[in-house]
Amino acid sequence: MPKNPDIKKVLVLGSGPIIIGQAAEFDYAGTQACRSLKEEGVEVVLLNSNPATIMTDKDIADRVYIEPLTVEVVEQLILKEKPDSVLPTLGGQAGLNLAMELEDAGFLKEHNVRLIGTTALTIKKAEDREMFKETMEKIGEPVAPSDIVEDVKHGLEIAEQIGYPVVLRPAYTLGGSGGGIAQNPEQCAEILENGLRLSRVGQVLVERCIAGWKEIEYEVMRDGAGNVITVCNMEN
16 A cells, blocks of 8 residues: 555554553554654654553654543644644554544544544444444344343343343443343343443443354454455454
8 A cells, every 4th residue: 555645744542551451462553553654754643641651652753742541632732733644543442432532523624634544434333333233234244133222221121122141232432341241130230321321422232142152253454455464363
């Protein structure tokens, strides 16, 4: 894929402190991305709230900011540094959530800043449970029976229709935070309440539980021309 000459200054969003459900490879990937961008002559501005990472060493980026990963901080950095692009895909769920909040608020468009590495629509398709389900159905990929709910009462009704046990998956949460498997209405109500509270958009997917099934996962990279490399596969 040829280099885009319009990309001259990139704001890289880090993942913040490593917590349960969030893997340490975000720091490695972010560090390598900053180095690769600099090798291409791109000016790199880095935001990460975790000073213990390699990523926040002063030599990794042209400008390093150790500040809270909040929308307000990112907006201030964009106004100060005036990057033409934001790279959110190396910051895990924290980076993706920040990107979507900025995109939904119209701040990026207002200041002529683009998302690189992914698009807002791609993030939505992966994170919005209903859009993901619709995308899978569109390409003929089978999915377990499920429905989106935005309150506990509706969630309990859907769980009864699907039949216990059910898996509860909040939208836009880190590493499945707020989700879980409910064996009965009491567990379902408790998990739903917590999941709805943690979800950035107040949504939880109620889905038939298929615990015990085997998943074979492939990680694939594809460029704009359709060239594909299978990076690895794994069994869950």
